[in-house]
Amino acid sequence: MAVSVYIPSPFRRLTANREYVSVEGRNISEVLDAVNAQYPGFDMLVYDSDRRVPRHINIYVNNQEIHDLSGVDTQVEDGDQVAVIPALAGGSDGVASQALSADEVMRYSRHIIMGQVGPVGQRKLKAAKVLIIGAGGLGSPVAIYLALAGVGTVGIVEFDTVDLSNLQRQLLHQTADVGKRKALSAQETLNAYNPGVNVRLHEMPITSDNAMEIIRDYDIIVNGADNFATRYLVNDAAYLLGKTLVDGSILLFDGQATVYKPGQGCYRCLYPSPPPPGLVPSCAEAGVLGAITGIIGSIQATEVFKQVLEIGEPLVGRLLLVDALTMEFRTMRIRRDPACPLCGDNPTVNELIDYDQFCGTPPLMLEAVGD
Amino acid sequence: MPVTVKIPTPLRALTLNRDTVSTEAGTLQDLVANLESEFPGMRERLCDDTGELRRFVNIYVNGEDVRFLQGLSTDLKAGDEVSIVPAVAGGV
Numbered sequence: 463m464a465v466s467v468y469i470p471s472p473f474r475r476l477t478a479n480r481e482y483v484s485v486e487g488r489n490i491s492e493v494l495d496a497v498n499a500q501y502p503g504f505d506m507l508v509y510d511s512d513r514r515v516p517r518h519i520n521i522y523v524n525n526q527e528i529h530d531l532s533g534v535d536t537q538v539e540d541g542d543q544v545a546v547i548p549a550l551a552g553g554s555d556g557v558a559s560q561a562l563s564a565d566e567v568m569r570y571s572r573h574i575i576m577g578q579v580g581p582v583g584q585r586k587l588k589a590a591k592v593l594i595i596g597a598g599g600l601g602s603p604v605a606i607y608l609a610l611a612g613v614g615t616v617g618i619v620e621f622d623t624v625d626l627s628n629l630q631r632q633l634l635h636q637t638a639d640v641g642k643r644k645a646l647s648a649q650e651t652l653n654a655y656n657p658g659v660n661v662r663l664h665e666m667p668i669t670s671d672n673a674m675e676i677i678r679d680y681d682i683i684v685n686g687a688d689n690f691a692t693r694y695l696v697n698d699a700a701y702l703l704g705k706t707l708v709d710g711s712i713l714l715f716d717g718q719a720t721v722y723k724p725g726q727g728c729y730r731c732l733y734p735s736p737p738p739p740g741l742v743p744s745c746a747e748a749g750v751l752g753a754i755t756g757i758i759g760s761i762q763a764t765e766v767f768k769q770v771l772e773i774g775e776p777l778v779g780r781l782l783l784v785d786a787l788t789m790e791f792r793t794m795r796i797r798r799d800p801a802c803p804l805c806g807d808n809p810t811v812n813e814l815i816d817y818d819q820f821c822g823t824p825p826l827m828l829e830a831v832g833d
Numbered sequence: 834m835p836v837t838v839k840i841p842t843p844l845r846a847l848t849l850n851r852d853t854v855s856t857e858a859g860t861l862q863d864l865v866a867n868l869e870s871e872f873p874g875m876r877e878r879l880c881d882d883t884g885e886l887r888r889f890v891n892i893y894v895n896g897e898d899v900r901f902l903q904g905l906s907t908d909l910k911a912g913d914e915v916s917i918v919p920a921v922a923g924g925v
Contacts, residue, residue: 792916
């Protein structure tokens with residue numbers, strides 16, 4: 463009769479920082495006693511002086527609050543997930559404060575039913591704030607899958623308008639959207655899919671002047687930019703702010719994806735400097751298979767979920783190469799370069815620089831960010 | 834047994850659309866020379882004017898970046914898989 467008990471972060475000083483505790487018990491009362499037997503003092507946190515669960519503590523069994531069931535007499539079965547969620551005045555524990563409604567439990571049931579997600583994982587998704595650079599080929603599948611999955615806050619950096627040539631691959635936009643602001647079109651699409659998602663729009667080119675301010679509020683950054691200047695800018699800003707960057711790029715029938723965690727290599731470790739302007743063609747010049755954006759974007763979205771849920775082996779230290787023509791998926795090793803000017807042993811890039819100068823591109827290139 | 838070279842799509846215009854090329858080479862330097870003689874123009878895509886590998890095109894031997902091995906002097910042996918991976922900026 464083993465059940466898993468989620469311990470909220472304010473209580474983890476009792477459990478040696480363990481997030482989950484596995485105990486035996488036939489009902490909630492026995493489960494709480496069993497946790498207290500392992501970690502004395504726990505009952506002081508979940509019971510008041512009359513040995514009742516106070517109103518500010520919610521206890522969930524597979525995402526149903528026990529007040530709606532039989533209180534501490536609520537029966538539990540082998541494999542059940544119990545979560546102890548205190549109300550927090552400070553709201554500092556974003557996960558604990560994200561209760562799920564009955565509709566949400568139904569909407570996300572195919573995720574919640576998986577042990578790696580569960581009700582606690584779903585609340586982590588709801589508490590997560592993810593920023594996507596660009597609402598185009600890669601940004602579309604990433605944003606849609608994050609919204610469908612109930613990621614609570616999805617930020618979008620985009621200031622372009624929808625062009626007819628975007629519709630061959632950019633799932634966020636439809637024929638009737640041509641000429642519309644892309645950010646608005648993205649917001650409408652995402653909220654049509656899932657009105658519960660807070661879509662925050664940053665309708666401006668991302669530059670050295672605003673990148674830190676925009677990125678600071680988010681937990682994870684997803685790169686769907688279409689030019690080297692923006693890629694180096696986002697890489698540097700994410701590293702300087704200690705954010706995880708989920709990177710992806712596409713051209714023709716090829717795609718690349720990786721995840722940069724600060725201190726474990728960055729885009730500059732992979733490619734120390736950009737090609738001179740004009741040498742590597744853009745998608746606009748050379749073309750891109752629409753469906754490859756879906757492959758790479760879905761991989762990026764998957765890596766975001768793994769980061770938020772803290773499961774699996776992240777695509778860190780590995781560059782995934784996808785060749786749609788041979789349909790080969792290969793991974794190359796990415797190492798942190800001790801000589802990297804950003805994350806190396808003696809960094810010289812300690813703040814954002816002029817990325818147009820670095821890439822030799824005219825400032826107008828930045829206007830293509832959200833193309 | 835020769836070395837296998839994986840060619841990315843942007844460079845396949847040079848290799849008559851072949852995605853894989855085989856060549857006999859003892860070092861990466863030899864391999865680049867072989868590619869250049871078979872597919873003229875390839876050296877310029879991989880190396881700069883001083884003959885060094887370009888910093889926006891990575892070459893991997895069995896998944897390891899040669900910048901962390903011995904660069905162009907990296908030894909190759911029969912059966913090695915060499916991958917050419919250029920930086921790509923596209924996202925839209």
